[in-house]
Amino acid sequence: MAEFIAALRGVTVDLAGRAPLGPIDLTVARGEILALVGASGAGKSTTLRLLAGLQTASAGELTRAAGVGRTGFVFQSPTLTPWADALSNVALPLELAGVSRSQARDRAAAALAAVGLSDRLNAPPSQLSGGMAMRAALARALVTAPDLLLLDEPFAALDSVTRRRLIEDLHALWATAAPRPAVVFVTHDVEEAVYLAQRVVVLDAASGRPVADLPTPGAPPRPDRWRADPAFRQTVEAVVDALEAAMAPQADTAA
Numbered sequence: 001m002a003e004f005i006a007a008l009r010g011v012t013v014d015l016a017g018r019a020p021l022g023p024i025d026l027t028v029a030r031g032e033i034l035a036l037v038g039a040s041g042a043g044k045s046t047t048l049r050l051l052a053g054l055q056t057a058s059a060g061e062l063t064r065a066a067g068v069g070r071t072g073f074v075f076q077s078p079t080l081t082p083w084a085d086a087l088s089n090v091a092l093p094l095e096l097a098g099v100s101r102s103q104a105r106d107r108a109a110a111a112l113a114a115v116g117l118s119d120r121l122n123a124p125p126s127q128l129s130g131g132m133a134m135r136a137a138l139a140r141a142l143v144t145a146p147d148l149l150l151l152d153e154p155f156a157a158l159d160s161v162t163r164r165r166l167i168e169d170l171h172a173l174w175a176t177a178a179p180r181p182a183v184v185f186v187t188h189d190v191e192e193a194v195y196l197a198q199r200v201v202v203l204d205a206a207s208g209r210p211v212a213d214l215p216t217p218g219a220p221p222r223p224d225r226w227r228a229d230p231a232f233r234q235t236v237e238a239v240v241d242a243l244e245a246a247m248a249p250q251a252d253t254a255a
């Protein structure tokens, strides 16, 4: 088994008004790309928050490998600070980490260049398109060179062409980072999950437990034409089958 970076072991979460989630067992390997899929309300965001240490577990534990550094988080909405320009937004996490202002701005400019925003350094978020704002959010999450990058439906609000470009950007950023961050990516889009990830984990709709763990063939970054490959289509079908099984209402099986 590849070296792990973070693991949830036997984690349960008590939530008001519904059955507890879990027990969740999930191991994230160093440098891997893992996609999390599941029905709405299955617990995908909760699992990300658990991995980030932002959600308290009722039982079980989060283990992080020794020496694991920062965690980056990108949400569905880019959550940029509205009164600061793109450069200041991306420099902020570095400045908060104690990096000098001039160094932080140099590194932020390089991170924005890596996502194709060199010509928008001084633009406030209001002057960025949705895709550009998400690129800036990705640059901000990656500028601190995190070991773990958590992405919660980051491209859901974007058109399909922009989504594909952002997946390519994410692959390129991941592939050129040294060391590569582990990426956990939540999506409702099964094709996006299979194209992006090295494995797809399906959460049970009722308990949030991982109930299927499907490796994807080949290795990212992948050429766009891989979406027409029979191996891609078969993997998408396998994930859809697993999702359907994970959504089966309990009553159907009880009789």
Ligand SMILES: Nc1ncnc2c1ncn2[C@@H]1O[C@H](COP(=O)(O)OP(=O)(O)OP(=O)(O)O)[C@@H](O)[C@H]1O
Residues within 6 Å of the ligand: 015, 016, 018, 038, 039, 040, 041, 042, 043, 044, 045, 046, 047
């Ligand atoms: N703070 C909270 N208090 C009570 N219940 C919560 C809280 N946060 C989430 N939940 C519930 O926990 C369950 C899992 O929520 P979560 O947001 O993790 O699901 P999800 O799979 O990410 O859903 P979606 O795909 O709709 O974003 C849901 O039933 C949700 O209503």
